[in-house]
Amino acid sequence: MQPNEIWRLKRRSSRAAIAGLVEMAVSMVLSGLHAGPPLLTTVGWLVGFALFLYGVHVGWMVFYDREPDGPSS
Template sequence: MQHPAEVWRRKRRSSRAVIAGVVEMVVSMVLSVLQMAPPLVTTIGWLIGFVLVLYGVHVGWLIFYDRDPDGPSS
């Protein structure tokens, strides 16, 4: 069984990554719409945000997946 402090750290890391990724994507889209940055820069910013969201979801999934089994396998 995972230690509660480790689960808490993973949840916090997951949440931070997802929030940072979404903010990065929103900022990139706003800069793109306002044409304040070149399209390549905003595209790279959006891709970095998307990767952060994927990382956060991955860490969140590991919290769920690594828990103890409910019983013996069939």
């Protein structure tokens, strides 16, 4: 992978993971305040969790899809 592509994927990973965590937190706060129907806050939490998992997956792929540093021994 090119350094530019790695940087882009790392940034996408970070944005997705942080957005997922924020969405989960907002859903839990709204659920605690009884500000919305339980189904809506549950779906919001699940969508946030899916975003978080996507961010972790992209970060994992950036880490493990690197080209080897040299020939194997």
